[in-house]
Amino acid sequence: MSVASPILAVRGLKLSIRTDEGIARILDHIDFALQPGHILGIVGESGCGKSTLIRAVLGILPLGATVEAGDIDFAGEKLLRLPERELSRRIRGSRIGFVPQDPYLALNPVFKIGRQVLEIMRWHAPGRGAAQHRERLIGLLRRVHLPDAEAALDRYPHQFSGGQRQRLLIAAALACGPELVIADEPTTALDVTTQQQILALLRELTEEFGLSMLFVTHDLGVVAELCDETCVIYAGQTVESGPTRELLDAPKHPYTRALLACHPDRSDSFIGIPGSVPSPLRAAPGCRFAPRCAEARPACTMRPPHLDTLIEGRRVDCVLYDELESVVA
Amino acid sequence: MMGEATARVPIVELRDVTVLLGGRKGWLRKSVPPVRAVGGVSLSVQQGDILGLVGESGCGKTTLGRTLLGLQRETAGDIRLDGAPVGKLPPKAARRRRNDIHYVHQDAGAALDPWWSIGRTLDEGLRIQGGTAVARRRARVDEILDAVGLDPTTRRRYPHELSGGQLRRVALARILLLRPRFVILDEPTSGLDMSVQATVLNLLLDLRQRFGLTYLFISHDLSVVKRFCDRVAIMYLGRIVELASAADIFAEPRHPYTRALLAAVPRLEGNTRKVEPIEGEPPSAARLPPGCVFSGRCPHAVAECREREPELQAEDGHAVACWRWRDTLEERPAAPPLTGASNEREYAASLAK
Numbered sequence: 001m002s003v004a005s006p007i008l009a010v011r012g013l014k015l016s017i018r019t020d021e022g023i024a025r026i027l028d029h030i031d032f033a034l035q036p037g038h039i040l041g042i043v044g045e046s047g048c049g050k051s052t053l054i055r056a057v058l059g060i061l062p063l064g065a066t067v068e069a070g071d072i073d074f075a076g077e078k079l080l081r082l083p084e085r086e087l088s089r090r091i092r093g094s095r096i097g098f099v100p101q102d103p104y105l106a107l108n109p110v111f112k113i114g115r116q117v118l119e120i121m122r123w124h125a126p127g128r129g130a131a132q133h134r135e136r137l138i139g140l141l142r143r144v145h146l147p148d149a150e151a152a153l154d155r156y157p158h159q160f161s162g163g164q165r166q167r168l169l170i171a172a173a174l175a176c177g178p179e180l181v182i183a184d185e186p187t188t189a190l191d192v193t194t195q196q197q198i199l200a201l202l203r204e205l206t207e208e209f210g211l212s213m214l215f216v217t218h219d220l221g222v223v224a225e226l227c228d229e230t231c232v233i234y235a236g237q238t239v240e241s242g243p244t245r246e247l248l249d250a251p252k253h254p255y256t257r258a259l260l261a262c263h264p265d266r267s268d269s270f271i272g273i274p275g276s277v278p279s280p281l282r283a284a285p286g287c288r289f290a291p292r293c294a295e296a297r298p299a300c301t302m303r304p305p306h307l308d309t310l311i312e313g314r315r316v317d318c319v320l321y322d323e324l325e326s327v328v329a
Numbered sequence: 330m331m332g333e334a335t336a337r338v339p340i341v342e343l344r345d346v347t348v349l350l351g352g353r354k355g356w357l358r359k360s361v362p363p364v365r366a367v368g369g370v371s372l373s374v375q376q377g378d379i380l381g382l383v384g385e386s387g388c389g390k391t392t393l394g395r396t397l398l399g400l401q402r403e404t405a406g407d408i409r410l411d412g413a414p415v416g417k418l419p420p421k422a423a424r425r426r427r428n429d430i431h432y433v434h435q436d437a438g439a440a441l442d443p444w445w446s447i448g449r450t451l452d453e454g455l456r457i458q459g460g461t462a463v464a465r466r467r468a469r470v471d472e473i474l475d476a477v478g479l480d481p482t483t484r485r486r487y488p489h490e491l492s493g494g495q496l497r498r499v500a501l502a503r504i505l506l507l508r509p510r511f512v513i514l515d516e517p518t519s520g521l522d523m524s525v526q527a528t529v530l531n532l533l534l535d536l537r538q539r540f541g542l543t544y545l546f547i548s549h550d551l552s553v554v555k556r557f558c559d560r561v562a563i564m565y566l567g568r569i570v571e572l573a574s575a576a577d578i579f580a581e582p583r584h585p586y587t588r589a590l591l592a593a594v595p596r597l598e599g600n601t602r603k604v605e606p607i608e609g610e611p612p613s614a615a616r617l618p619p620g621c622v623f624s625g626r627c628p629h630a631v632a633e634c635r636e637r638e639p640e641l642q643a644e645d646g647h648a649v650a651c652w653r654w655r656d657t658l659e660e661r662p663a664a665p666p667l668t669g670a671s672n673e674r675e676y677a678a679s680l681a682k
Binding site (some may be wrong): 002045046063161162163164191192193194195197199218219220221222225226236248259260262263264265266268269271273276280283 | 385386425492493494522523524525526527528530531532549551552553555558589590592593594595596598599604607608610
């Protein structure tokens with residue numbers, strides 16, 4: 001592994017949200033590090049806490065959310081300790097760009113594209129002139145292969161197709177020169193051939209602009225195509241992380257193994273995982289996958305989650321590997 | 330139930346069905362030509378089969394499903410149910426003929442009334458059909474809930490209390506009550522997690538066996554279609570461009586569009602890095618190119634493709650609508666290897682060239 005310090009590191013993040021029905025323990029020990037220039041895939045099924053994790057990094061947690069433990073480090077700054085004013089002025093939207101899941105919902109339908117994006121650019125770089133912003137944006141729109149870039153500024157969101165809107169939002173995420181881009185399932189709403197084009201584009205741009213990317217998805221195939229490293233999350237707990245190829249070729253954690261066994265590329269019949277994801281309102285202590293795990297043992301519910309076991313270049317959070325432990329400092 | 334394989338009458342047959350949508354005759358206002366959503370589709374489905382209908386958004390697959398259901402009138406062509414045409418019948422008679430065709434909505438949650446308990450929703454269909462006493466209807470609802478793997482107490486619950494997988498089961502229960510023979514499944518697994526998807530698909534296979542169902546499986550998810558369907562039709566801009574058994578289509582895709590589609594599916598072993606994505610996006614159905622509908626994006630298109638529209642032509646049961654499929658088959662890049670790591674640097678270098 002590289003010795004460079006990570007651009008984004010989330011350590012032992014534990015977070016709960018107060019709801020009408022009680023306290024929902026959404027995240028329980030999330031742990032990962034994104035190396036500069038890399039693409040890190042965060043994989044998990046619905047309800048695993050992916051969206052909350054993104055909101056925690058961007059500092060836009062919903063009302064009633066409390067961070068109980070853990071740290072988020074971004075390029076040497078502790079994001080959780082920064083006041084909102086600092087975050088919105090210096091970090092969110094400028095140093096950290098965001099590509100949302102739904103290109104239909106992310107744009108305001110009543111304003112022209114140019115107006116919406118240029119407003120953000122003016123906010124983050126008030127010193128620069130309007131003409132400079134405009135020129136930069138047109139350049140970016142050309143780079144993401146949006147047809148007729150100059151005229152696009154004067155069009156409304158509905159005049160673009162889904163794929164074009166996603167290109168537009170990628171350009172908008174890059175507009176203020178971010179170091180880190182967070183992409184939240186950016187291709188889920190798109191057709192496969194368009195998805196393929198967008199993934200190729202994201203890959204090119206990461207290299208070209210020297211970006212680091214946090215790519216959140218539920219699709220292991222997309223991770224295999226795009227990400228250097230992968231972190232698997234189940235019910236708010238990081239269960240396994242490591243280099244993508246190794247992780248997919250020889251998964252360690254029983255959940256990762258079960259998830260890969262469901263994948264059509266690995267099986268001809270239809271295998272599912274019995275049971276369902278536990279509600280964060282009634283989360284039991286210990287490993288949250290234990291009730292569905294074929295290899296569960298009594299120790300699973302006693303062991304507090306920790307991602308310290310290093311095995312074959314991967315960090316695994318499972319009692320099975322505790323005996324083989326080679327604890328990371 | 331079914332005779333010789335050769336003499337079997339298909340349960341549903343489409344002959345050259347065309348559906349034009351919208352359009353306006355101009356007199357005082359500008360006239361707008363109609364959009365061709367489905368352009369000359371011929372298909373047949375045998376009893377007990379699963380036919381997959383695959384295509385990207387806007388290709389006309391949902392319109393085709395709606396036309397089968399009678400929610401949309403065909404502009405031209407013939408729809409036959411059990412061999413007898415249904416298109417020219419008056420509405421009431423046509424509805425009766427279509428009684429055993431049912432549709433499962435893509436978004437099971439949106440298709441249920443949030444203010445109605447599951448039991449009430451399920452009962453509604455039986456009440457509309459009429460002729461059954463309350464106690465009998467109750468027993469039937471319980472029986473079907475059990476068949477789709479739901480607890481009888483589900484009857485007292487409301488849609489928001491159920492998970493995505495459970496909602497799909499309710500949607501299936503709702504139509505099974507009405508004893509369908511032919512079921513149109515519109516993207517039945519979209520939005521479901523991989524581990525839940527599998528259980529829903531298993532249930533569908535089980536139900537087909539138990540109730541003797543025939544499925545039209547509308548989907549854009551090729552990996553599911555490959556394992557689930559007997560035959561597959563690939564649709565692009567209102568036309569069927571390829572039609573064959575699932576095994577044949579996936580082993581030897583003939584149409585350039587089918588090949589592009591297969592190559593675009595992200596694979597665990599890494600696939601899309603090795604092939605160039607096809608460029609552009611499907612044109613709007615309102616501005617169809619002359620000739621082959623795919624010619625605008627096809628890397629193999631020649632002048633002929635842009636002038637004459639190819640018909641779907643079968644050869645050993647594998648039909649394709651392409652002038653050049655034979656010439657382009659050899660140009661196909663070798664199938665990606667199933668194992669081995671993909672090399673990012675190599676790929677980046679090839680991009681830089």
